[in-house]
Amino acid sequence: MNVVQKFSQKSRTMAPKTVPKTATPTTVTPNTLSKRQAQLEALMAAAEKRICDSGLQSLKARDLAADIGIALGGLYNIVADMDALLLLVSSRTLKRLGEAATERTGHLPNATREEAIERLVAVAHTYLDFARKNLPLWRMIFELRLDSPLPEWAAQDQLRLFRHIAEPLSVIMPDLDARGLTIRARTLFAAVHGIISIGLEERLIAVPVQKLSDEVAWLTRAACR
Amino acid sequence: MNVVQKFSQKSRTMAPKTVPKTATPTTVTPNTLSKRQAQLEALMAAAEKRICDSGLQSLKARDLAADIGIALGGLYNIVADMDALLLLVSSRTLKRLGEAATERTGHLPNATREEAIERLVAVAHTYLDFARKNLPLWRMIFELRLDSPLPEWAAQDQLRLFRHIAEPLSVIMPDLDARGLTIRARTLFAAVHGIISIGLEERLIAVPVQKLSDEVAWLTRAACR
Incomplete structure (x- = not known):
């Protein structure tokens, strides 16, 4: 399209x-x-x-x-x-994020629990690197407030990205049903996003920038162990 | 003062x-x-x-x-x-948050690892409830962009709150030194904050509001187990 x-x-x-x-x-x-x-x-x-x-x-x-x-x-x-334009820009940024995740993690093994955890860590690191390299465009995705409901295609552009988390997560937490897996993927995403977004703003209370990569990996592994 | x-x-x-x-x-x-x-x-x-x-x-x-x-x-x-005024407002909100945490979790046992984890969950739940009940004032703390460096008293008002996390965390992760503990407390805070802030915005990709309390508890326990 x-x-x-x-x-x-x-x-x-x-x-x-x-x-x-x-x-x-x-x-x-x-x-x-x-x-x-x-x-x-x-x-x-x-x-x-x-x-x-x-x-x-x-x-x-x-x-x-x-x-x-x-x-x-x-x-x-x-x-x-302008909303229409900004949604298209936001969607193009998300598309690039998805491509970066596929390129960097799509080939990683995902059969065993340990492999899946390490793949999830790689997804989190891809997200950190992407945010760092595309800071204003990445921020804009979250700053955007629309006057109208999110159109279906834009909603799908956002939801589609979660497969990068859900695929390894389904190996790590095989007991979760589809609904539980969706919620857990969002929890993990929001947690990692929180660490990165406060971190990259370099706020007083932020995880120091040079520690972001380690701490994101720690949280992902700890939460999934 | x-x-x-x-x-x-x-x-x-x-x-x-x-x-x-x-x-x-x-x-x-x-x-x-x-x-x-x-x-x-x-x-x-x-x-x-x-x-x-x-x-x-x-x-x-x-x-x-x-x-x-x-x-x-x-x-x-x-x-x-206006910056001076908004900092005072922000600081008053943080003070109320600190009081809520003390009132709700200060008396909870913190001797064993399990006790400390449950106290940390209670701290996270206090934060969720406070954010929910004080949404605009809580958002404002993070939206505030100052033209000048953060004054020392305001910095201390923010950093002081982290003892609510650091106290149980020092029981849960006794091997961390002071610096490691500070970073880990910030990581956990930012993770929980991320889940709550995306959740309370009710974005498409958010953890559903009725699941926030469970997911925040899950993340806290999983990360500390």
Whole structure:
């Protein structure tokens, strides 16, 4: 599914909003599609750059339109609103996170309990490294507050990532049913996320940055032993 | 130490800022002190009410001054700036959290490993209940971004709370030295905080609210077993 299709699907699944009529042209030729896809790519790249440079709070539609050389009204021909754009950016970051987890842990053995625990540690370390290397985009995923319900495709993008935790966890905790496994995977994710997010903010009460990797591994192993 | 003394100490420890001259009157009579303390109390109460009603983001000095019936300039005779006020509010919330932990867990036995683990679970549950009952004020502690370094008294208010974790943890992990114990207490805190904060936001990927208490207890026991 390309991003334009994703966006179209999104418009349908989100709660109704006032969208300029031009956002759904009656005739869409392949040429229009390809041009709109290119504009959407440029818009997402501009948004990612601005989020990395100055954070989510100061992101303005007007600046983004200027970045890619279109009028503000033209921006709403590409996406329905800023929420739609930020969801696409968030989803692209999650997709990269999933790819990083697959690349780094997908080949690791997962047959025995010990193997599964070590694979889970590797998943946690992938998450730490990804957060560290993509700090503003990673933060943005959690800072994003939408005016409308999360569309189904975005929900699936988030839930799909949990298989990286659930697969080893099902070996470690074979007695859990599907519901129990889902909850336990979320508990472990939130625990590791908590250590990393407070740690990378370098708050007074944080686990020191140079200890994050060890402590995340300790928690994962200790919780699963 | 009362809040006016705390504020005075704070002004010294924070990085220099432009503060109206009237903020440090040359003669402070007991009457002035008592009046200023009463004004500070009213100001903090007004800030807490507004944070609970509409969150930290929309808090404005002008509104707070109006709430307690003084001019905007008068507000800066009471506190140096909004950061100073928010730190005092944050600190008062932390103080209440510490009192809740002492009241609910201080009397629990802590001699054996099992006792210490159950005391730690009780500390985690106190934190969950406190966060639930004081959601906007609790969130504010973590949302607060200061322009200046954290003053020493505020740092101590935060670090002091960790004894509720470190005391049972020192029984559970007797081999850790002071530094190791500090880091481990922070790891456990951040893990439990992560589960609770994602959970209470009721995000898609959250541990369901009705399962939070069980999962926090599971994680604490599993990590310490």
